[in-house]
Amino acid sequence: xxxxxxxxxxxxxxxxxxxxxxxxxxxxxxxxxxxxxxxxxxxxxxxxxxxxxxxxxxxxxxxxxxxxxxxxxxxxxxxxxxxxxxxxxxxxxxxxxxxxxxxxxxxxxxxxxxxxxxxxxxxxxxxxxxxxxxxxxxxxxxxxxxxxxxxxxxxxxxxxxxxxxxxxxxxxxxxxxxxxxxxxxxxxxxxxxxxxxxxxxxxxxxxxxxxxxxxxxxxxxxxxxxxxxxxxxxxxxxxxxxxxxxxxxxxxxxxxxxxxxxxxxxxxxxxxxxxxxxxxxxxxxxxxxxxxxxxxxxxxxxxxxxxxxxxxxxxxxxxxxxxxxxxxxxxxxxxxxxxxxxxxxxxxxxxxxx
Amino acid sequence: xxxxxxxxxxxxxxxxxxxxxxxxxxxxxxxxxxxxxxxxxxxxxxxxxxxxxxxxxxxxxxxxxxxxxxxxxxxxxxxxxxxxxxxxxxxxxxxxxxxxxxxxxxxxxxxxxxxxxxxxxxxxxxxxxxxx
Numbered sequence: 311x312x313x314x315x316x317x318x319x320x321x322x323x324x325x326x327x328x329x330x331x332x333x334x335x336x337x338x339x340x341x342x343x344x345x346x347x348x349x350x351x352x353x354x355x356x357x358x359x360x361x362x363x364x365x366x367x368x369x370x371x372x373x374x375x376x377x378x379x380x381x382x383x384x385x386x387x388x389x390x391x392x393x394x395x396x397x398x399x400x401x402x403x404x405x406x407x408x409x410x411x412x413x414x415x416x417x418x419x420x421x422x423x424x425x426x427x428x429x430x431x432x433x434x435x436x437x438x439x440x441x442x443x444x445x446x447x448x449x450x451x452x453x454x455x456x457x458x459x460x461x462x463x464x465x466x467x468x469x470x471x472x473x474x475x476x477x478x479x480x481x482x483x484x485x486x487x488x489x490x491x492x493x494x495x496x497x498x499x500x501x502x503x504x505x506x507x508x509x510x511x512x513x514x515x516x517x518x519x520x521x522x523x524x525x526x527x528x529x530x531x532x533x534x535x536x537x538x539x540x541x542x543x544x545x546x547x548x549x550x551x552x553x554x555x556x557x558x559x560x561x562x563x564x565x566x567x568x569x570x571x572x573x574x575x576x577x578x579x580x581x582x583x584x585x586x587x588x589x590x591x592x593x594x595x596x597x598x599x600x601x602x603x604x605x606x607x608x609x610x611x612x613x614x615x616x617x618x619x620x621x622x623x624x625x626x627x628x629x630x631x632x633x634x635x636x637x638x639x640x641x642x643x644x645x646x647x648x649x650x651x652x653x654x655x656x657x658x659x660x661x662x663x664x
Numbered sequence: 665x666x667x668x669x670x671x672x673x674x675x676x677x678x679x680x681x682x683x684x685x686x687x688x689x690x691x692x693x694x695x696x697x698x699x700x701x702x703x704x705x706x707x708x709x710x711x712x713x714x715x716x717x718x719x720x721x722x723x724x725x726x727x728x729x730x731x732x733x734x735x736x737x738x739x740x741x742x743x744x745x746x747x748x749x750x751x752x753x754x755x756x757x758x759x760x761x762x763x764x765x766x767x768x769x770x771x772x773x774x775x776x777x778x779x780x781x782x783x784x785x786x787x788x789x790x791x792x793x794x795x796x
Binding site for chain 2: 324325524532540541542560
């Protein structure tokens with residue numbers, strides 16, 4: 311086949327086909343359109359304010375590595391005026407997270423951004439290795455997901471940051487739409503396509519890659535030779551998501567626009583007011599002060615189950631009732647430190663782990 | 665014209681785990697291979713009767729074709745892959761979610777599986793399916 315010319319610059323040799331548009335473009339034009347689209351997404355959604363302190367949730371994987379690189383690039387190119395930080399959660403998974411954190415530490419040097427690492431061990435007194443030792447491999451992803459979400463907010467509060475950006479890409483969001491439809495989870499279906507979520511006095515979360523295809527993120531990392539870590543979590547990945555992912559990839563092979571189409575479908579669902587009214591109101595956890603839809607937040611419930619040797623208490627309602635029937639939590643039980651939302655923007659010099 | 669092509673193969677994005685955790689491989693394939701992608705004879709090298717047919721304009725005997733990426737996929741699956749072939753191939757192509765680059769160009773611009781391999785080509789396979 312003769313080499314094809316880039317449809318954008320009509321000069322260089324085309325090196326990839328964009329899944330979103332089918333355009334055949336060269337490497338330099340690809341970098342420019344990739345970065346410009348993320349910039350446009352940021353501007354259209356008004357994601358940032360000048361002077362804002364923003365933490366990039368960094369796992370060392372492809373999405374967050376590319377996000378850190380692109381956020382740094384755009385912040386400089388368009389003068390967003392952001393103070394950027396890397397925030398990593400160490401779940402305590404030997405042979406997985408310890409290796410990926412090495413990648414994040416290299417990113418800290420490469421991108422000269424301060425890095426904060428917060429561990430499950432430090433916050434909850436349990437590593438994932440220890441949790442799996444008690445609960446086995448079946449429900450451990452529940453613990454990990456709930457604990458990570460709260461750990462990110464708490465890490466941000468420690469950095470005095472009000473805003474976390476994550477590397478969730480268009481493929482991730484389309485998968486989540488599919489999963490929420492399959493589970494009939496109306497509350498999450500409504501939320502999962504928002505580019506930015508913020509409850510009352512909680513830390514803002516945004517997804518600048520909401521419209522960015524996974525294929526392009528991987529191509530970008532490859533062409534830019536970015537340093538990222540790619541190994542599957544050793545404690546069996548989220549099996550349900552795995553099915554949604556394979557299904558989505560099969561659809562994408564037949565019709566690349568399907569990813570954006572599914573996100574659009576998710577956005578187009580409207581929840582009737584009567585349905586909204588049955589959803590639980592947000593309150594504050596009585597034990598740790600973190601936002602919750604019950605008296606106790608999910609992390610406190612899970613931690614109490616672990617501490618009392620009744621790990622299923624946080625997973626099923628019946629096990630929860632059984633634990634409550636055994637009496638109240640002992641006074642000397644380990645709990646999560648009380649949550650303090652970040653102080654106001656008074657800039658405090660940050661000491662960072664390195 | 666050479667009767668074989670030497671290739672450089674790279675695996676990334678977690679795909680190397682299926683290939684004995686080795687990212688980079690060097691490989692020599694015959695220039696002509698069975699059209700049905702059967703890799704039973706490879707290695708060793710090609711049928712000597714077809715050796716004369718490897719110049720570009722020479723006719724190719726029935727049942728043979730110039731070595732292409734589809735054949736390479738079969739070869740990798742049959743001879744290099746150590747575990748879980750279903751995570752690498754799906755029917756006659758790579759599993760959806762695996763990117764293929766031929767000499768740093770998206771294989772979708774090069775005819776995908778039909779691309780005829782040349783001596784010295786570099787083919788990169790990257791999984792997009794591993795956690796972010």
